[in-house]
Amino acid sequence: MTEAYVAIEGGIVLTGRSRAPGTARGELVFTTAYTGYEESLTDPSYAQQILTFSYPLIGNYGVRDERFESSHVQPTAVLARELTDDVAEWLTEAGVPALDRLDTRDVVTELREEGAMKCGIAAGPDASPEAAREQLEQCKGMSEHVDIGADVSVTEPVRHEGGEYEIALIDCGAKGSIVSSLLDRGASVTVLPYDATPDDVREVDPDLLFLSNGPGDPANFDAAQELVDTFVGDLPIAGICLGQQVVARALGGSTEKMAFGHRGVNQPVRDLDSDRVVMTTQNHGYAVTEPGELDVTQINVNDDTPEGLESDDLGVLTRQYHPEANPGPHDSLDFFDDVLELAGTTRVAATAD
Numbered sequence: 001m002t003e004a005y006v007a008i009e010g011g012i013v014l015t016g017r018s019r020a021p022g023t024a025r026g027e028l029v030f031t032t033a034y035t036g037y038e039e040s041l042t043d044p045s046y047a048q049q050i051l052t053f054s055y056p057l058i059g060n061y062g063v064r065d066e067r068f069e070s071s072h073v074q075p076t077a078v079l080a081r082e083l084t085d086d087v088a089e090w091l092t093e094a095g096v097p098a099l100d101r102l103d104t105r106d107v108v109t110e111l112r113e114e115g116a117m118k119c120g121i122a123a124g125p126d127a128s129p130e131a132a133r134e135q136l137e138q139c140k141g142m143s144e145h146v147d148i149g150a151d152v153s154v155t156e157p158v159r160h161e162g163g164e165y166e167i168a169l170i171d172c173g174a175k176g177s178i179v180s181s182l183l184d185r186g187a188s189v190t191v192l193p194y195d196a197t198p199d200d201v202r203e204v205d206p207d208l209l210f211l212s213n214g215p216g217d218p219a220n221f222d223a224a225q226e227l228v229d230t231f232v233g234d235l236p237i238a239g240i241c242l243g244q245q246v247v248a249r250a251l252g253g254s255t256e257k258m259a260f261g262h263r264g265v266n267q268p269v270r271d272l273d274s275d276r277v278v279m280t281t282q283n284h285g286y287a288v289t290e291p292g293e294l295d296v297t298q299i300n301v302n303d304d305t306p307e308g309l310e311s312d313d314l315g316v317l318t319r320q321y322h323p324e325a326n327p328g329p330h331d332s333l334d335f336f337d338d339v340l341e342l343a344g345t346t347r348v349a350a351t352a353d
């Protein structure tokens, strides 16, 4: 067994089996998802993080690229109790270090007690505890990645021709299934870079401005925040995850880093109007603390954090969780119907003028 080492803030060094060689560093987080590993591993929201799967066996239904949320593996390294050969080969080809035969219960317990922590990894024939510690020393906290959008965003507009409604999607690290969920419902989507200017948006002449999910601290997405400032009231605005956080900050709200975040596929969310609880997929380490000009319409059942923000007057609709949620649960897919309906209000207003 080729050994691999995990050095965690506070001096802990864990040993496991190397499944993909290399060294890496990143903030150590965990997901409780028991399915959807292809989607999680290609979700750009995981950039600069080391992803621990708490479910004990990862890879039991293979790896198929049609499930990918982006073109490549996004976490800097992967930890699990057991990874199948399919996943180990995929991560080896991707150059993303991975290790298993690790007591992930210990890792998760540590993270739940101490919060997300910096971490260094060394795996493969040349690995040593010192190499893992060196990685740890160079590791930055998520909020210190001040231009993380540049690592995950398109650099030029990308147009997806679809139906009648025009949506400008600001790509702060967008999952592919957000684009396909909008196209499936009759929208045309123009994906714009994370640092798009108001003029870039005007050029698209959209019916709705959509802010995507993405990695890191929403406070580091100034350009996207400025777009919300500029267009609120004139264009309907929607957002998912980082998108919700950026919209809230732009409209007088605030965000903060959570202790260890929400990552999994069975996070319960209560809609305050209908009192209905839905199961949701989540992946975030920051949360909205004050909603500013928006109303909190949905909350997390476990910790009451805001899961949905809305303003009828301003035409704003956001979700902290991932309604597109491949492979599921799909309880909240109707969010995208609501977004399209909101986009339709622009056309109605334009006809009335």
Ligand SMILES: NC(=O)CC[C@H](N)C(=O)O
Pocket (backbone or CB within 6 Å): 045, 212, 213, 214, 215, 216, 217, 218, 240, 241, 242, 243, 283, 284, 285, 286, 287
């Ligand atoms: N999935 C996301 O968009 C994550 C949002 C943000 N980076 C957070 O961790 O809270």
